[in-house]
Amino acid sequence: MTDEDLLALAATLAERAAHAINAIRAAGFAVERKSDASPVTEADRIAEALIVEGLRAATPDIPVVAEEEVEAGILTALAPRTWLVDPLDGTREFAAGHDSFAVNVGLVVEGRAHLGAVAIPATMEIFGGIAPRGLAWKRDAAGQRPIRARAIPAAGATILASRHYSDDPRLDRFLEGRRVAEVIKIGSAVKFCRLAEGAGDLYPRFGRTMEWDTAAPQALLEAAGGRVAGFDGAPLRYGKPRFENGAFLAQGAATA
Incomplete structure (x- = not known):
């Protein structure tokens, strides 16, 4: 399968998962707690099963690492190409009745984020991109179109901050000395999507x-x-012990 085929597969499965999540949201659901006290719902599990089954059927040669499987102790050996799946990124947002939650289906190649699809169920926006190709798009009710990150406007940067970490004193220190137009507090991978389509400029993540x-x-x-990199400027890489990221800065087209 070509990169375009793989992205189309990821986008299709992310969109199907988004519809499943919306159906569960409409019907009502219970919130449980995982071993780390983070929330999990039926929507997480059903969306993950849908995505994982689809990926393994279509690309049996590419291993799949998925959040809820890892939580259940199912550890898949990594390979030069590996799918990474978060079936419901922003479960706290979902459980609280907010709309900023997402479905993430990404392919990592040799430790780098290679391509990915992100669906926003609440608005049924689907985003896709192949990093080495410089090809990114958004699909919604108006159709599919290319998107591009923007340079920081002269009026100042729009900062996208994690809602659950918005009182972190490190955010205040990050903002010191910067020309800031506004700070928008939202959850999940939605922040990356807004940066990608030119609706924001910087997303500092400390947690x-x-x-x-x-x-x-x-x-x-x-x-x-x-670009997404650590605060030391090193690109965010994959295949780390326990799959944990350090702090990072996601930014649009301008140097931060």
């Missing part, structure tokens, strides 16, 4: 994230001309 949280949206943003 813990996992590789399945970032693989698809990083590929999308970099395909749109943006």
Whole structure:
């Protein structure tokens, strides 16, 4: 399968998962707690099963690492090409009745975010990108069109901050000395999508994230001309112990 075929597969499965999540949201659901006290719902599990089954059927040669399987102790050996799946990124947002949650299906190649699809169920926006090709797009009710990250406007940067970490003093220190137009507090990979389509400029992340949280949206943003790197400037890489990311800065087309 070509990169275009793989992205089409990821986008189709992310979209199907988004519809499944919306159906569960409409019907009502219970919220449980995982071993790390983070929330999980039926929507997480059903969406993951749909995506994982689809990926393994279509690409049996590419291993799949998925959040809820890892939580259940199912550890898949990594390969030069590996799918990373977060079936419901932003479960806290979903459980709280907010709309900023997403479905992430990303492909990592040799430790780099290569391509990915991100679906936003609440608005049924589907984003896709192939990082090495510089090819990124958005599909919604108006159709599919190319997207591109923007340079920071003269009026100042729009900062996208994690809603659950918006009182982190490190955010205040990050903002010091910067020309800031506004700070928007939202959850999940939706922030990457807004950067990729030119609706924001910087997303500093200081709290813990996992590789399945970032693989698809990083590929999308970099395909749109943006960048994701640690605060030391090193690109965010994959295949780390326990799949944990360090702090990072996601940005649009301008140097931060």
